[in-house]
Amino acid sequence: MGNQPGKDNLTQHPEELAEALSDISQRSQKLITDFIAKQTASSELPSLDPLNLGEAFFQLSLKMFNNPVKMFNAQLSLWEDYSNLWQTSTQRWLGQSKVDPIIEPEKGDRRFQDESWQNVQVFDFIKQSYLITSQWMQNLVHDVEGLDEKTARKVEFYTKQYIDAISPSNFVMTNPEVLRTTIESRGENLIHGLQHLLEDMEKGKGIRMTDFDAFTVGENIASSPGKVVFRNDLMELIQYSPTTEKVSKTPLLIIPPWINKFYILDLRPSNSFIKWSCDQGHTVFIISWVNPDEKLMNKGFEDYMLEGPLAAFDAIEKATGENKINAIGYCIGGTLLNSTLAYMAAKKDNRVKSATFFTTLTDFTDAGDLSIFIDDKQIDSLDARMEKTGLLNGSDMATTFNMLRSNDLIWSFVVNNYLLGKEPFPFDLLYWNSDSTRMPKTMHSFYLHKMYMENKLVEPGGIELNGVPIDLRKIKTPIYMVSPKEDHIAPWKATYAATQLYSGPVHFVQSGSGHIAGIVNPPSINKYGYWTNDEIAPTPEEWESKAEHHEGSWWPEWQSWIKKYAGAKTTKARIPGEGGLKAIEDAPGSYIKIKS
Numbered sequence: 001m002g003n004q005p006g007k008d009n010l011t012q013h014p015e016e017l018a019e020a021l022s023d024i025s026q027r028s029q030k031l032i033t034d035f036i037a038k039q040t041a042s043s044e045l046p047s048l049d050p051l052n053l054g055e056a057f058f059q060l061s062l063k064m065f066n067n068p069v070k071m072f073n074a075q076l077s078l079w080e081d082y083s084n085l086w087q088t089s090t091q092r093w094l095g096q097s098k099v100d101p102i103i104e105p106e107k108g109d110r111r112f113q114d115e116s117w118q119n120v121q122v123f124d125f126i127k128q129s130y131l132i133t134s135q136w137m138q139n140l141v142h143d144v145e146g147l148d149e150k151t152a153r154k155v156e157f158y159t160k161q162y163i164d165a166i167s168p169s170n171f172v173m174t175n176p177e178v179l180r181t182t183i184e185s186r187g188e189n190l191i192h193g194l195q196h197l198l199e200d201m202e203k204g205k206g207i208r209m210t211d212f213d214a215f216t217v218g219e220n221i222a223s224s225p226g227k228v229v230f231r232n233d234l235m236e237l238i239q240y241s242p243t244t245e246k247v248s249k250t251p252l253l254i255i256p257p258w259i260n261k262f263y264i265l266d267l268r269p270s271n272s273f274i275k276w277s278c279d280q281g282h283t284v285f286i287i288s289w290v291n292p293d294e295k296l297m298n299k300g301f302e303d304y305m306l307e308g309p310l311a312a313f314d315a316i317e318k319a320t321g322e323n324k325i326n327a328i329g330y331c332i333g334g335t336l337l338n339s340t341l342a343y344m345a346a347k348k349d350n351r352v353k354s355a356t357f358f359t360t361l362t363d364f365t366d367a368g369d370l371s372i373f374i375d376d377k378q379i380d381s382l383d384a385r386m387e388k389t390g391l392l393n394g395s396d397m398a399t400t401f402n403m404l405r406s407n408d409l410i411w412s413f414v415v416n417n418y419l420l421g422k423e424p425f426p427f428d429l430l431y432w433n434s435d436s437t438r439m440p441k442t443m444h445s446f447y448l449h450k451m452y453m454e455n456k457l458v459e460p461g462g463i464e465l466n467g468v469p470i471d472l473r474k475i476k477t478p479i480y481m482v483s484p485k486e487d488h489i490a491p492w493k494a495t496y497a498a499t500q501l502y503s504g505p506v507h508f509v510q511s512g513s514g515h516i517a518g519i520v521n522p523p524s525i526n527k528y529g530y531w532t533n534d535e536i537a538p539t540p541e542e543w544e545s546k547a548e549h550h551e552g553s554w555w556p557e558w559q560s561w562i563k564k565y566a567g568a569k570t571t572k573a574r575i576p577g578e579g580g581l582k583a584i585e586d587a588p589g590s591y592i593k594i595k596s
Contacts, residue, residue, distance in 0.1 A: 051158075051373070051378060052375055052377040052378050053154070053158060055151075056151045056154045056155050056158075057155055057158075059147060059151055060141065060144060060147065060151075060155045063144045063145065063146045063147060064140075064144060066146075067144075067145070070143070074136070074139075074140050074143075077136070078132070078133070078136045081102060081103075081132045081136070082129070082132065084102050085102045085125070085128050085129065085132060088100070088101070088102060089121060089124070089125045089128075092121050092124070093121055101124070101128060102128055102132065103128055103131045103132055103135065104131070105127075105131065109407070110407075110408075110412070111167055111169040111407060111411075111412075112127055112169065114175075114176050114177045116176030116177070116180075117176065120176060123174075123176045126168050126174050127168065130166075130167060130168050134163040134167075137159055137162075137163060138156070138159060138160065138163065141155055141156050141159045142156055150371070150375065153369075153371065153372055154372050157369065157372045158372075160406075161403065161406060164406045164407050164410075164411060165406075165411070167407075167411065169411070169415060170411055170414060170415060170419075171419075172190070172419060175415065175419065177420070178415065178419045178420060181420055181421075185421075188421065189419070189420050189421035189422075190419070190421065191421070192421030192422075193417060193418040193419055193420065193421040194418070196208070196417045196418055196421065197417075197418050200417075204395075205395065205434070206395060206398065206399065206402075206434075207410065207413045207414065207417065208413070208417060208424050208434075209409070209413055209424055209427075209430040209431075209433065209434050210424045210425065210426055210427045210430040210431045210434065211423060211424055211425070211426040212431065212434070214426035214431075215426070215428060215431045217263065217588060217592055217593055218586070218587070218588050218593075220268075221263060221266075221267055221268070221428050221431065221432075222262075222263035222266050222267075222587075222588040222592065223266070223268075223269070223588075224240055224241075224266050224269070224272055224274050224275050224278070224587065225240065225241040225586075225587060226238050226239055226240035226241050226284075226576050226586075226587035226588075227239055227241075227576035227577045227583035227584070227585070227586060227587060228288075228583065228584040228585050228586070228587065228589040228590075229315065229319055229576060229577060229579075229581040229582070229583060229584065230311070230312070230315035230319075230581055230584075231584055231589075231591075232307050232311055233290065233296060233299070233307060234289065234290055234292075234296070234299060234303065234304060234307040234308060235287045235288060235289050235290060235307065235308055235311070235312070235591070236287075236288040236290075236584075236589040236590065236591045236592075237285055237286075237287060237288075237311075237312050237315050237316075238285065238286050238287075238288055238587045238588065238589060239283070239284070239285050239319060239574075239576035239577075239581075240274060240275075240278055240283075240284040240285070240286070240576065240587065241278070241575070241576060242278060242283065242573035242574060242575070243275070243278045243279050244278070244279065244281045244569065244573060245572075245573055246281065246569040246570055246571060246572065246573060247281045247282065247283050247569055247571050247572075247573050247574060248281050248282055248283070248563070248566035248567045248568065248569050248571065249322065249566070249567035249568075249570070249571050250322060250324050250325060250326055250353055250565060250566045250567050251282070251283040251284075251285060251316050251320050251322055251325050251326070251574075252277060252282040252283065252284050252285065252325070252326045252327075252328065252566070253285045253286070253287070253309070253312055253313070253316060253325050253326070253327050253328070254273075254274070254284065254285070254286040254287070254327075254328045254330070254333075255287050255308065255309055255312075255327065255328065255329045255330065255333035255334070255336060255337050256286065256287065256289070256330050256331075256333045257330055257331040257332040257333045258289035258304070258332065258333070258437060258439065259331070259332055259397055259437065259439070260432065260433075260435070260436070260437060261288075261289075261291075261432065261435055261437060261592050262286055262287070262288050262289070262588075262592065263432060263588060263592065264429075264432050264516065264520060265286070265330070265520065266588075267428045267429065267432065267520070268428060270522065270524060271520055271522045271524075271525070272522075273519075273520065273522075273555070274286065276522060276523075276555060280559050281566075281569040282326075282566060283320060283573075283574045285312065285316055285319075287308055287309070287312055287333075288588065288589050288591050288592050289308075289437070289591065290591045290594065291394075291437045291438055291591065291594035291595070291596060292391065292437075292438055292439065292440050293391070293438070294389065294390040294391060296440050297389075297390025297391055297440045297441050297442065298390075298440065298441075298442045299440045299442060299443055300440075300442045300443050300446055301336075301339070301443050301446045301447060301450075301465070302465040302466050303443070304336055304443060305336060305339060305340050305343065305465055305466070306466060308336065308340075309327065309336065309337060309340045310340065313325060313351055313352075315581060317351075317580075318579075318580040318581050319574075319576075319579040319580050319581040320574055320579055320580070321579070321580065323351055324351055324352075324353045325351060325352060325353065326352070326353055326354045326355075326356070326562060326565050326566060327352050327354070327355050327356070328355075328356040328357075328358065329355070329356070329357050329358065329360055330358040330359070330360070330519070331358065331359055331360060331361075331489070331490065331515075332360075332447070333360075334357040334358060334359070334360025334361075334362075335360055335361060335362065335447075335451070335457070337355060337357065337360075338357070338360065338362050338457070338472060338475075338498070339457065339463070339465060339470060341355060341472075341475045341477055342470035342471055342472050342474060342475055343465050343466070343468055343470050345470075345471070345474040345475055345476070346468050346469070346470060346471070346474065347468065352477050353477070353478075353565045354477060354478045354479070354480065354562060354565040355475075355477050355478070355479050355480070356479070356480040356481075356482070356558065356562070357479065357480070357481045357482070357495070357498075358482055358519050359482070359483050359484055359487055359489070359490045359492075359495060359515055359518070359519060360481070360483075360490065360495055360498070361451075361490045361494060361495055362457060362458065362472065362495070362497065362498035362501065363455065363457075363458045363494060363497035363498060363501075364451050364452050364455045364457070364458075364494075365455060365494065365497065366491060366493065366494040367452055367494065368487070368488055368489055368490060368491045368494065369404050369488045369489070370400070370404075370452075370489060371452070373400055374448065374452045374453060376453075379448055379449065379453060382448070383441075383445055386441035386444065386445065387441065389441075390440070390441050391438045391439065391440060391441060392438060392439045392441065392444050393436075393438060393596065394436025394437045394438050394439075394596035395436060395596065397436060397437075397439070398433070398434070398436045401433075401489070404488055404489070405488075409433075429516070435595075436596050437596060438596050450462075450463055457472065458472065458497075458501065460473060472498070472501045472502065473501055473502070473503060474503065475501075475502045475503060475504060476502075476503045476504035477502075477504050478504055478505045478506075478507075478565065479502055479504060479505070479506045479507070480506075480507050480509070480558060480561050480562065481495065481496075481498070481499065481506065481507070481508045481509065482508075482509040482510075482511055482518075482519070482530075482554055482558070483495040483496065483508075483509075483510060483511070483518075484510075484511045484512065484513050484514050484515060484517075484518025484519065485510055485511065485512055485513070485518070485531075486512070486513055486514045486518070487514050487515045487518060488514065488515065489515045490515065492510055492540065493540040493541075496508060496540040496543065497540075499536045500536075500538070506536050507534070507561055508533070508536060508543065509530055509531070509532055509554050509557065509558075510530060510531040510532075510544070510547060511528060511529075511530045511531075511554050512527070512528025512529045512530060513527075513528045521553045521554070521555070522553055522555065523552055523553040523555055523556055525553075526551065526552045526553070527552075527553075528553075529549055529550060529551050529552065530549075530550055530552075530553070530554040530557065531544070531547035531548065531549050531550070532547060532548055532550065532557065533546050533547040533548065
């Protein structure tokens with residue numbers, strides 16, 4: 001691994017520097033040779049436009065050229081901003097100290113935190129030039145008339161990707177911190193950065209976001225004690241050790257997404273929803289999905305239902321003697337729970353006493369920023385790729401999610417790892433984010449086509465599972481829904497649409513922050529807040545207009561809601577492996593440790 005700038009000073013020892021550069025050169029040549037060999041060996045040409053951008057930007061160009069007056073006015077506005085910037089910059093260069101900037105970074109933009117971006121005139125000029133130009137480009141694309149909503153969203157998203165990529169913070173000569181480090185270390189940071197780049201390319205896992213050696217699953221991450229008490233091809237069922245002498249009668253099952261691993265809910269004891277739920281007196285079970293290989297490529301969505309929650313319900317009854325459970329579904333795990341409840345309703349199966357949905361899409365009319373990656377051409381391309389291997393690689397999904405927050409999850413690491421030459425900081429959330437999973441082609445294709453593309457889940461009988469047409473309107477189970485206000489993966493207004501479908505009572509909560517932090521928000525940190533409104537209004541806007549804000553975490557509010565379904569804490573604590581199911585191995589089990 002590369003060292004930090006300032007250690008093992010290569011630039012102080014010419015022979016070591018020459019050796020390092022020779023090694024980098026040889027490894028670079030090998031990577032290029034291997035890449036060319038792979039391309040030559042392939043009988044198929046890669047798609048020239050797998051993201052289907054050409055048509056979107058062609059339509060954008062047509063609309064722009066059809067309105068030359070608007071283009072001229074936009075160009076004039078840009079020149080005016082540059083003229084004002086030149087005037088204010090000249091005033092600063094002539095010694096005037098109190099000159100207000102023409103434009104400033106948005107709140108939370110961490111790219112320009114170094115003091116030189118404000119205090120050194122040339123870098124302040126570069127920064128403001130970039131911000132003026134990027135704002136102009138975004139406004140220009142946003143204001144084009146005549147594009148359909150899907151095309152408009154796509155061109156805005158990829159324009160933002162381009163703007164983020166050309167930020168002056170991403171280049172040596174226009175980033176004051178990188179430039180200063182390069183001068184002070186005599187370029188050692190760039191040597192180490194190039195070593196890091198080659199290491200990442202050789203491993204083929206993308207940019208390292210954290211120190212992977214700092215975490216061990218089951219030791220300092222995903223460490224809540226418990227036992228695997230059931231296992232099949234698709235999942236392991238974990239029962240957690242109680243932390244109270246008495247527990248509630250009704251067990252709790254958590255169904256996490258299989259797009260990532262379950263331990264987002266068990267990163268550390270201080271922010272573990274699993275531990276916190278045990279502390280409230282719940283007997284907690286969780287599904288740990290397998291990281292599938294090609295042997296499971298034909299497992300479909302209904303297999304995930306049959307071998308996931310339905311198999312878990314049977315196993316929990318054997319383990320505890322209880323035939324009623326409370327269930328939680330997170331993200332796509334919630335979509336599966338919705339489907340399962342509708343299936344159970346059709347089968348007159350009422351084992352679920354209550355259902356909680358964490359940021360779950362049911363109506364895919366507005367599927368958030370992920371809809372940018374969903375259209376006929378892109379799905380056809382993805383289906384063709386999955387057909388070859390039988391799987392969707394975890395790295396493909398990871399890249400997609402990282403693009404949604406490219407400055408935080410891509411370019412900040414480019415600067416840290418490759419330009420500054422630093423080692424990534426150990427961060428449990430980013431370790432989890434990089435611990436990606438594969439998906440079987442049959443299941444994932446069904447999910448994309450039937451839900452994202454065709455939105456069949458909300459149609460009565462639109463989807464058939466295990467030979468049974470399902471209808472969400474037949475679900476009478478009491479439901480608690482929580483959706484983060486700033487969620488870009490499952491927008492809260494889109495998740496709210498499900499409140500109009502169910503036949504039973506629904507309680508909706510809006511939390512602060514986004515897809516992860518809005519859910520993993522323990523009471524101890526007292527952040528973000530949440531909003532409640534006991535009345536379910538016809539539209540999310542009407543609900544929000546009368547919602548009441550509360551400080552802190554929504555977790556205690558959920559506990560107040562679910563305790564009437566969980567029952568009083570009068571049952572002797574259940575020890576994993578001492579009930580009707582014997583322990584197979586210690587939590588967090590084996591499936592979670594399978595790497596992509």
